Amino acid sequence: MASIEQIRLDFPVLDQQVNGSPLIYFDNAATTQKPQVVLDALNKYYSEDNANIHRGIHALAERATAAFELTRKKIQSFLHAESSDQIIFTSGTTASINLVAQTYGRANFEAGDKILVSNLEHHSNIVPWQMIALEKGAEVMVIPVLDSGVLDLDAYQKLLQENTVKLVAVNHVSNAIGTINPIQEMIALAHAHGAKILIDGAQSVAHMEMDVQRFDMDFFAFSAHKLFGPTGVGVLYGKRDLLESMPPYQGGGEMIKEVSFSGTTYNELPYKFEAGTPNIADVIAFSASFDYLNSLEKGWVEEQENALLSYATEQLSQIDGLKIIGTAPNKIAVVSFLIEGTHPQDIGVLLDKFGIAIRTGHHCAQPLMQRFDIPGTCRASFSFYNTKEEIDRLVACLKRVVTMLL
Amino acid sequence: MASIEQIRLDFPVLDQQVNGSPLIYFDNAATTQKPQVVLDALNKYYSEDNANIHRGIHALAERATAAFELTRKKIQSFLHAESSDQIIFTSGTTASINLVAQTYGRANFEAGDKILVSNLEHHSNIVPWQMIALEKGAEVMVIPVLDSGVLDLDAYQKLLQENTVKLVAVNHVSNAIGTINPIQEMIALAHAHGAKILIDGAQSVAHMEMDVQRFDMDFFAFSAHKLFGPTGVGVLYGKRDLLESMPPYQGGGEMIKEVSFSGTTYNELPYKFEAGTPNIADVIAFSASFDYLNSLEKGWVEEQENALLSYATEQLSQIDGLKIIGTAPNKIAVVSFLIEGTHPQDIGVLLDKFGIAIRTGHHCAQPLMQRFDIPGTCRASFSFYNTKEEIDRLVACLKRVVTMLL
């Protein structure tokens, strides 16, 4: 197995100076960095194969089509999905969730129906439901979160009890504070009460194994850019009967079988939901992300990240006045914190001066900030290419920053 | 000014053999090839600046945000738009049109309203209107096309006469047969009868200058991949009052001002319509397409393409039994044709054997094929990097192919 130094060389962006110091990239929850093989795949596609896909019979179109469909197969096996035609390409997690809200939701929600989201959600898994609920007279209800950042499962069960919940929308992992939600249990509970469930996997895919069948997921959404792939690509997995029963989302080329002014019929899965020229190059390059991940030793990513999480938690806790927001026993390698007497933005601006990239603010999870009555947090989010030495430097710089600010 | 040989070197994909012959790429209407500078920009972004944008305060996030917003400004000046916040990034022309249908259409169409599309449209500018019309009880009516492939403007005027048309959706240029529609006149007519108008510019942007203000456009849509840019990026321009009055499309991060469970408020233009992490890398790389185009001599692209169109039309017409579909006086460099006694697919398969990439089929314009009662066409579509020598070879190979088939 390659050393961490070698692995870091696979990510060209990491090798640079920021404000005179070596870059420390701790903003992986916002977007992950890309291994060289993904860049190479992009470059190869555009300089050798670039063509529009699916309806062409010339050599370039065939190569591009084959490569595009290969990514679909790789995602199928990454998710352990039944079949590759249940893998729908979108432009991102947000688009995937909106697709479900606007097709499944529009066809199935009625006045008085309830949609459950959790207090831990990213805006992308709240606002689409608010919009369709408003239109349909349905109601968005909230699964509360405990002080530790863990979801309140008792309250969840109570909310389900009346059997008026049509759909539960919950993230697998909270982007703001790192909590890993007990989705297997939550899915079973939703199903037991006749509700469908959508899992927002944006933050889990880069950190843990996924098995949509074993978990019995109805819908699963994620973004390539958070899984070491290009920006502009998202995925929606759905159960076949659900996807088949849903009306199409966007209209256009590719998603049709027959168009005429007297009536139009729609294509089969997955094309029914893929209107227009897809993001061909990035889907193809995304394939290399899976190859890269598969080249790493099995289990190593989780091990490395867990080590980073424990170390960071331990070290950061030693800073005076530092409070970690989100202390769930099951977390991915994300530490959200506040330091007494300082504002997150000031911390972020000054750490940047030391070459350290963290994220500050509400992390697109304002309801969670409201819940904890805080203006935002400082969030350091790790990936397997980060090191303990980087965490040491974060801690040292934080101490310096705090003395500057206080 | 660079020679055509030098210009071809800017497009790495062109320099390859297909089935033992040099590639001749005549499928530019499906997607254009990318100059090296676009590839370089992509590579630079991912290996130096990759970060999520707009809410970050660290150096990478700032560089990425600045580069992303720079592309918006370049598009503003390319379109001669009033302001860069009227430039909305989408995933493609199809997505841009669906956005308008699902927001403007959903808010404004009522039972009995009429939506006009032309018989020349791509499915992406038909199906979204059929879908919203069906939902709203509105009616999609068709501007007929004359035998030459020119729109019937008398019929258009008659359709507008009753002042029940809410919106006209028409392409600037037909992808299937190359007709340039008289959009300036059509826009004025639409406005005179109280209708809004959306121009689908997917096929015009690579070939002619655009001025949304001079043409008084309400909406204009196009795709980067047809303008020498990356796949996965589209643009929607809209008049400010229209965009401001429209409800948001997708819900999620970025498009909100404030989210809470008691109510959510939306962001300003353009962000209101840009939910979720955008296609950052490709938007940034798209900037290089404009730099590339600006580096070419003004007027040269049109001149070169017009020369290719005349030459191809003249040479192809000399093939026995070849009939050109679409003989409008104003055309871009696209020649759609049929050869008596042969099926387009057979022509396409055999030309590919000679290394020539054309497109065959219905070109996502089935209603137009139905209008001409043909199963599809062979379409050779040119760009400025194509040459007369390539057309000579097309003609020679076509003759050979016809003898094989007949």
Added chain:
Amino acid sequence: MALSINDTQEELIEEFGLFDDWADKYEYLIDLGKKLPGLSDEFKTEENVIKGCQSRVWLHAFMQDGKLIFQADSEAVIVKGLISMLIRVLSGHSPADIMKADLYFIDQIGMSQHLAQTRSNGLLSMVKQMKNYALAYSSQA
């Protein structure tokens, strides 16, 4: 007695082995296409259409004396040529034999590109549909 499925495949491989260049091969294929009797209009129905083709392709199947007979047609002659080979190889055999047939000849005569999932000529769908018929009729055989 008729040749076995594999005998016919060998025959085709031998026939195509005579051609050095692609043009000769395709001319032969086109010739096969032209000679395929095709289907009368009554069988060119919606149900008989094979999906995923740029040209329309129809496949008709029926049982005769325990053997499955295929007839087909297409608007495009190269597709017809390809179909004609499939019919020559598979038609007139028992459903069981058709179900288990491994159509290696396509690859060996250098036509595997036409079998690619990405080709919009529907050859792959055609093979699948033939096997589906075999499966459906196998209980009756």
Added chain:
Amino acid sequence: MALSINDTQEELIEEFGLFDDWADKYEYLIDLGKKLPGLSDEFKTEENVIKGCQSRVWLHAFMQDGKLIFQADSEAVIVKGLISMLIRVLSGHSPADIMKADLYFIDQIGMSQHLAQTRSNGLLSMVKQMKNYALAYSSQA
């Protein structure tokens, strides 16, 4: 009589010229932020909030003897420091002078990154809002 807008800018440039490294500069800035009196709660209203900031920033303006007076506050101290400089430079001048002021000092003291459109600290919005007030009051002046 008060210093002109440009005199104050020169003063700030001189003050910042004393620091060699960024840390000293920021410590000075933070100090300025801490010293800014801020706003009482009655002025921390929705209307006074400046958009586009990660931290909340409020700006209050009023006329006194033909001069426009600015008062402001922020949750973040660096932003407060930046604002304090803007106030020192602009507050107490006539709307006309404020409208035509060219704030070159920000660049010269090495803080131009904070003025970037992309920064979500709202300094750019703050400057715009100050100029908007000046425009609005210029008729009254």
